[in-house]
Amino acid sequence: MDKKRIQLVVMALLITTNFYQLTAQRTTSNTEEFQLFYQNEVASIVVDKSDAETVHTVANHLVKDIASVTGKTPQLSYKKTKGKTAILIGSLDSPLIQGLIKTNKITVNDIEDQWERFKLLTVASPWKGLDKALVIVGSDRRGTAYGVFELSKRIGVSPWYWWADVPIAKQSKVVLKNPNYTSKAPSVKYRGVFLNDEDWALKPWASKIMDPEIGDIGPNTYAKVCELLLRLKANMLAPAMHEVTGAFYKYPENKIVTDRYGILMTTSHAEPLLYNNTTEWDKQKNGEWDYVTNKDGVLAVMDARVKEAAPFENIYTVGMRGIHDTGMKDVPEGYTKAGVLEQVIREERNILQKHIKKEPEAIPQIFVPYKEVLDIYKSGMQLPEDVTIVWPDDNYGYIKKLSNPTEAKRKGGIGVYYHISYLGSPNDYLWLNTTPPALMVEEMGKAYRTGADTYWLLNVGDIKPGELGMQFFLDMAWDVSAFDFGNSNDKIPAYLSALFGARYQEDFKQIFTEYFNLGFERKPEYMAWDWRWNSLDAKENIRDTEFSFQNYNEAETRLKRYNSISKKAKSIYKTLPKELKSAYYQLVLYPVVGAHLVNHKMLLAQKNRWYAQQGRAATNSLVDKVKMYDDSLGLITKAYNNLSNGKWKGMMTAPDRLPELQMPPMETISLSEEPAFSLFIPNGNTNSGYYELPKFYRSTQKSHNITLYNKSKEAVSWQVINAPKWVKIGKTKGKTILEEQIAITIDWSNIPDKPFLKGEIIFNIAGKEESVLLAVDNNKVPDDVLYVEDNGVVSINPAKLSRKEEKKGSKVAVIDGLGYLGTSVQLGSVTDKGWANTTVSYDFYADKAGYVTVYTYALPVFGKDEDTGTRYGVQIDNSPIHWESTASEEYSFEWQSNVIRNAAINTSKIWLAKPGKHTLKLVGGNPGMVIQKAIIDFGGLQESYKGPAPTYRK
Template identity: 50%
Template sequence: MKKFFLILTTVLAQSAFAQIEVNKGKFTWDTSFPIVTCGGESASILYDRNDFRPVGTAVGMLAEDIKRTTDADMPIIHSIPQKAKSLIVAGTIGKSHFIDMLKKSGKLNTDTIAGQWERFIIKTVENPFEGVDKALVIAGSDKRGTAYGITTVCKAIGVSPWHFWSDVPVKRQSQLYLQKTDYISKSPSVKYRGIFINDEDWGLHPWAGKNMDKTVGGIGPNTYEKVFELRLRLKANMVAPAMHECTKAFYTVAGNMETADKYGIMMTTSHCEPLMYNNASEWDEKVHGEWDYRTNRSEIDKVLDERVAQAGKMENIYTIALRGKHDSGMKGSMEEKFQLLGSAIESQRGILKKHIDKPIEEIPQIFVPYKEVLDIYEKGLKVPEDITIVWPDDNYGYIKKLSNADERKREGGSGVYYHISYLGWPNDYLWLNTTSPALMYAEMHKAWSLGADRYWLLNAGDIKPGELGVQLFLDMAWDFDSFTFENVNEHNADFLASIFGKDYEEEFAYILDRYYHLAFERKPEYMTWDWRWNSLFADTKIKDTEFSFANYREAENRMEEYADIAGRADKIMSKLPEELKPAFFELLYYPVKASYFYNMEMLTAQQNRWYAIQGRAMTNRLADIAVAYHDSVADITEKFNNLMDGKWDGIITAPGFVPKKKYAPTKHIELTDKSDMGIFADGGRAGTEGIYLPCFYETSDRKHYIDVYNKCSTPMTWSAKTDEKWIRLNIDGGTTDTQERIWVSIDWSKCGNERDLEGEIVVKGGKQKWKVGVKAIRKNKEAYGYVEENGVVSIVPTKYQRKTENGNIVFQNINGLGYTNSALQLGNAKYDDGEDSFVEYDFHTDSTDSLTVVTYMLPLFPKDKMHGTEYGIQIDNQKIAIQSNNPKEYSNEWARNVLRNSAVNYTKFAPAKPGQHTLRIYAKDPGMIIHKIVIDCGGMKKSYTGPKESPFL
């Protein structure tokens, strides 16, 4: 084992990434505090039994963590020892006799944090008490502040918050020393912050019933103890418990409340659980009648009254709500709903006043305008000023509304309910954590800038495998100012490197960048493409994706990128020591490999069906490969459930239940022994004069291909030749039982002075012969900016040539977001001014057709009711065209947009002469985000993400 020194960051603006660094060093008594000495002797930890219960819990965690890391037993004491070289003192100001003694004696100044929310001091103090040489003092402003200070030390000594949930091994050490420090935390950025366990039916619920709470048969106090411990270590302070019908309601299970109190975790509930009551599993219509406030108000109010009488002694954040049973809408007309909700709010606040001995304004309450409740709210529903309005996203990561100027003045403030997991229409995504960190940050930054800092709740599904998303969300909630658009994408790689080693950090960053980018284009769960979620156990109706095999090598590129990151994950796994492999499997390996297998199954099956139409001999082989990929998803999921001797048995369910997913459909064809072959030219170009490859341009020097494929059961011999010296073929013939690809390129040094060249390639096989036309165009020396190729100009929006920013408008580059992996925010959502702010792009065309500008926008919502989602487009001096990306929620257009993370708009302009032009994109409604632009000059082909970036001169 090793000796480590713990260096506590002494700056006040703490980082969310690392508050204490562990470094090797030389021990000196004057500069270090010994936690465990070379002889294995541990400092004692002193705390007041009269302190808050969570403080004692955290003290026990620290003692246990010391034991984990060093095998040393840390004595927990409750009175000052007569003599000690070193002592850890932990307690809450005004609640701990020992902390108050230090304050009174002048040894500890607590004025900076006294009376504040969840702050702490960690300070080494010389001669704190008579007979004690040195102390490490952890003082908190309140119970959770103290507990967070203690768990900060736990993390520093090498115990990850994810030691249980992700099997991150402790860092074994023989000695522990903390460098002399005086550290003061600042208040958390968000007052109430935590997670919602949801859609637990296929993961956490069966796992808990099998492994943790067998007598409960599902999620119970043993499971929640692990959940609450994780929250405390991550500096979260609330949990919304699981609430599906399969789960016993939180307050009906003995031990749940007591466990929450033990860890100091506040309980909150989802948008459809008024006053801590779970009507999904608790409301029995045979006993209570119908859940309908129009006809059964007294019975509904009765059960809510009983729940607050039971739970009111606990620390809760109460949802003020009225919806249908579980996640269904209210019954009745809009006018009825308006009146009923207003009446329910009044009744529920009356119940709180009855049972809780506090002014109603001091009882934490939230109102979540989710789904139809937002419509009711926008009709003018009066929500009391002290209630926090929690704005939900649309279940797919796009926040539907935020506080306007008047709402931002409300005493109760506002917050956000955000998803990284969802069950419902138009498509669930319960399996993997694929929400882009850049998207999460962009939306939470918007919310933060508009005052949503009171309450952040993350729908985290089963927690696993959402660890990276949970960590990021809670780190942002703790210290939002430490995050920027520039560094947010580094967070997860930094987190993984802290576990598996800095040597892998660059590789982690690369893998995660591609992983999130590919999933942003299309989540794995959406790759079946044709079905819409309507009920549990519905059959999928898999059809071809929109990723094209014919155009832009789009589908092939996706397959290659997935294969690349899967291979990189394999290499890391092979190098890691055995003790780190389970954690790596859970945190990165399984998500990457499972995504790879699933995408490969869908795309290989699609390729098989496409080949079957062409009669390719490779068709049947692809069918077998698709089946193998399907089975690989099942195999790797089984490995997950068998990790750590079956510890996680049942926690992960691959797609197959919500809805049922069968093998991707494939086709088999009969091959004859009669010699037959075919060819396919890149882009599928065929004209009246024969087959043509896409045009070659010197500006980009891109290659194109010709597939030569066998259509019979016996090997086929083929040849290819060209009489043009400037046309290069990587292969010119061979024998194949399936297919071969000829890569065609241009040797521009042999093209002479002609600007436009034409040639052909002759492909022969048996008695068949094809002529494939080749066109090449030399560089136009007068062109500048983006240049047209094959009828399109494809632009990365962040690569503008000029910008004009007026007022408070700032064009913000966002890396790691969008189809180009780089998006442009058209002004901060906070500011409305900035008339005539725009970015400009120079481009050159050869075509004479009309121009259509295709803009790929994030499917954002207006920031509030007074705004829209407009932006402007202009070519040269033509009239500015105004576009918007705000279809009605739950419409088919909205569904398409959220599944592809893009609202694609087409704006047609009058024909422009060949030559130089300028494109302008104007900021109109603040905060819109554009992530790709294509100017279609008449050559844009069908695909999902569009052509790759055009060359820039």
């Protein structure tokens, strides 16, 4: 890697070390600078011996970070040093920092009695013999750690230097310009991740690479996880807890390691008081896991766990469910589940008070109403005021409940448990992170605005390959004000361009805008079209997707979009120096190319089966292509596991993690010896001897295609022998071995001045004439409409509107990066009181009348609380408003369909009295509803997954 390139990468890292640029409160003039490494001299590091162990831990990491950047290891001292420069690190209450305060060298009033804040200050002559110092002071041990790692980022050490092999570029000098900085208070108090479903990657990898002596996820793994969390300004961890993994407390060193990094331990909804009943509960020894029938046994193990964990900083889950991730058992007559949970929580709080010697309200506790527990809570269960309620999403990114005004004022606060990885019904997504950043901003943002500022936990699965989603989530938890609907699409490209070069920022935006949009339409894991957890639908039952090859060029367009971003990702990879390739492979190339390969594998297999029905000569060639994509998926996965000299071996190898490793069903056919052919017309009429193209409209000026396909072993010769002069034909003759796509357009400048025209294209194919009919609507439509009817359909992008109406403080918001069309519209905010007083209007022109069906594709969100629904209105002109809803009962067939396709599709039947100009209106109902697409069907809608593209007026 040449020196100039290194300098550019380092400069980018210094400018954009996170998804967003840090906002600083400057404490001195902009002329300040600090020479950390200059003329081969490196600043020493000073830490007070009595400071928290976490501070010593991160100080040692800073020594390594500086050595990696400069090639020179700084001296770490526990007493006052002399020289030109030093970095002084300490918590607010440490003697080192207190000494600087007492001698009026620094002022720290703005971070006193604050949670996890820090300051960077330059100080001249902090004591005799030291010319200048950079002081890093934290309001507590984690605040100090964040300040230290903030400096690491500024000198070019990415938080992902180890977990994604982001290289650390060497520098000949390190001079910090304007280093003085005061952090803001974190937006969310507790911020962290849950390592879950570790069976497929984290466990196999850790047990062989990180902790081979115990063959499990152990202290070496957790040390690296905790370091990453601190570098990302997180403060808590819910450990891996599946059956294949030893419980966190099985290995005593685990809790020592996490405390060394100052990371609080929390647990999932299934682990009361840090007790993992999945692997620790012995039914033979302890009896049933049932509070009603085995109270003493259940409480005894929780008591022992709290006694063990009490010396450390923890967040305790209260309440209980069944073993592992199962529901609470039915209770005997005379009991209620709410009543039993209330009793359980009282006993748990007694245990906490017994061992921690504090009043219960001073001990961090969470209650997670996950799955069936939410219904128990809603039934009237009483929960202590100081316990934090953690609202879960539905495992697919849609939060099931937000706080009502009373809950938002709870002393214990509110939190959220959110997923970007999940194993469960209706289908798993354990492989690639395809949760759109904009969805996270929409869902987590509204949770925050309704009071969820105490606890944010992200189910990140195995961390890899969810790195970008994890960082986005934690950055948002640190400073939620830096994220909005307008910039959510820019964060990841900015971060990646800081790592790999500013010249790629626009490329990264194009790649990841498409990557997340395509994954939102349908996750790569769902392309087999099976519902893995449906007993009637075996895993092997791969079938045709709903993406259509016949209509709207839908499947082909999806493949082309994946081809485009995959090609771009590969081309960037080729230009990168060797040092950056491993990190790029992990963060960009593998997820993008992996998604591309799976989609091609499944869709081309579907195309093969469809071709076989038609007897196309291209049928058999698709078999080899599908096998090639399947082999390629195996090769890129093997390459991932061998990155960095096998460092990640096991991280991508488990079969169940990759979607449908088995080959999809395909067919081979025998071809005719005699010349044989046929024509296919997408969206048109295709019958032997009678072919008709879809209608052409002056108002949209779209082109259409004719596919001529061979059905025999020998090539078929063909030519166009007659066509209207105002028709443009992409190719007029040829010799086709497999198939030929012929583009048909209208020469609008030379077409006769008539409102309607008909024509005929005559082919001679292998000596036989075939006729293709066409019709043209040459009428002009009013200039003041945005949308027009095209072949019996008006398709609307809700974010492209004619007008909007906002009343009583309700607002219409456009959300970039979310929805089938890459953008959506939100009708009011969840913080609106009562009704969303908004209306968005779309003027369109139709040449038909009568009953139409309006399809609206809404985000399948839940109502914000038990008193609020998910209604929005659909109206054309002054028709009665049709009230629709996104609500569906969780685990119902409707809900499963909605979350798999990320859309709740509603239909409204509306009468149009006459052709002409009309207006579709989407009317605000319950606030916060998000509409991503609308289709008005006049009878021409063809079968497909998401319908035609918007029919904009040309």
